[in-house]
Amino acid sequence: MTYSEAAAAQANLKRVRTRHFQSAKENGIKITGLTSYDQLTAGIFDQAGIDFLLVGDSAGNNVLGYDTTLPVTIDELIPLTRAVANAVSRAFVIADLPFGSYEVGPEEALHSAFRFMKETHAHAVKLEGGVRSAEQIRRIVAAGIPVMGHIGFTPQSEHGLGGHVIQGRGDQVEQLLADARAVQDAGAFAVVLEMVPAESAALVTAELRIPTIGVGAGPHVDGQLLVWTDWAGLTAGRIPRFVRQYADLRGILGEAAAAYRADVAEGTYPGPEHSYD
Ligand SMILES: Nc1nc(=O)c2c([nH]1)NC[C@@H]1CN(c3ccc(C(=O)N[C@@H](CCC(=O)O)C(=O)O)cc3)CN21
Ligand SMILES: CC(C)C(=O)C(=O)O
Ligand SMILES: [Mg+2]
Structure with missing residues (x-):
């Protein structure tokens, strides 16, 4: 489908809700997600038919200029x-609930979730951790707010985990399964599996009723998610191996900036068509 066909088709489509995540898993339809941090990319991805957009705390690296997600705040x-x-x-x-906004306990977690639901028009929240975050998930879900879990590699614990x-x-698959079950039992509508071997992700996906969303978890999951700046070739530094780059925005914008600079230097921009009489 072309971009404009997708745009036309989506005009007739219903909003995605948690039940669509469930029915997608039951019917073997793959779910697609990207991160987004601004109005322009959100509108483009929505029109192209991307099912969900995560406003990730990866905004720390991609928008706010931090080198990890740890400093990111709710504000x-x-x-x-x-x-x-x-x-x-x-x-x-x-x-995405940022580091330090839910770990203290279920009350803190619910308070943070309320802030997002009341001050933005988000439809759900996500938080990291399986067994360790189950009570937080349960409390937020009980208040009527859908929760997406996130297990495997959890970037907010980068230092505790000793890097990426x-x-x-191997043996860690039992812990991964326990975390997955804890997230499901606490009432989450879906769970992100980040940087886990394809075989382990397949096992978790077969075990759970709720859909699994892979980020570096291989093909045997119910959906995929990527950080949009990695996916579009905008990221400057090292890109994880699991990313397929669908565009070269860094190259395109770099060349455009150099061409603009040259045109201004040579006096070929602005031309008469850009000037008022
Ligand atoms: N999904 C996701 N999670 C992240 O934490 C994350 C991103 N994307 N993209 C932007 C940055 C860049 N990050 C990363 C994460 C992993 C590698 C990496 O190279 N990983 C190795 C495997 C781990 C290892 O053994 O070092 C790889 O080959 O993918 C690089 C950058 C972390 N950030
Ligand atoms: C990588 C995804 C899962 C995330 O949490 C983020 O973008 O913040
Ligand atoms: Mg995140």
Whole structure:
């Protein structure tokens, strides 16, 4: 389908809701997600038929200029989440709870989730951790807010995990399964599996009733998610091996900036067509 065909088709489509995640798994239809942090990309991804947009705390690396997600605050994510939520007509928008906004306990977690639901138009929240975050998930779900879990490699625990280390390999698969079951039993509508071996992700996917969304988890999951700046070739630094780059935006923007600079230097921009009489 071309971009404009997808745009036309989505005008007739219903908003994505949690039940669509469930029915997609039951019917073997793959779910597609991207991160987004602003109105322009959110509108483009929504029109192209991407099912859900995560306003990730990866905004720390991609928008706010930090080198990890750890410093990111709720106050920083609220305006970005609002911009994304206001730009979509079909996609399901998920607010990522940042480091330090839910770990203290279920009350803190619910308070943070309330802030996103009241101050943005997000449809759900996401938080990291399986067994360790189950009570938080349960409390937020009980208040009527859908929760997406996130297990395997959890970037907010980067220092505790000793870097970008693959999780759920070999003997660790039992812990991964326990985390997956804890997230499901606490009432989450879906769970992200990040940087886990394909075989382990397949096992978790077969075991769970709720859909699994892979980020570096191989093909045997119910959906895929990528950080949009990695996916579009905009990221400057090292890109994880699991990313397929669908565009070279860094090259395109770099060449455009150099061409603009040269035109101004040579006096070929602005031309008469850009000037007022
Ligand atoms: N999904 C996702 N999670 C992240 O934490 C993350 C992104 N994407 N994209 C942007 C940055 C860049 N990050 C990463 C994460 C992993 C590698 C990496 O090279 N990993 C190795 C495997 C781990 C290892 O053994 O070092 C790889 O080959 O993919 C690089 C950058 C972390 N950030
Ligand atoms: C990589 C995804 C899962 C995420 O949490 C984020 O973008 O913040
Ligand atoms: Mg995140």
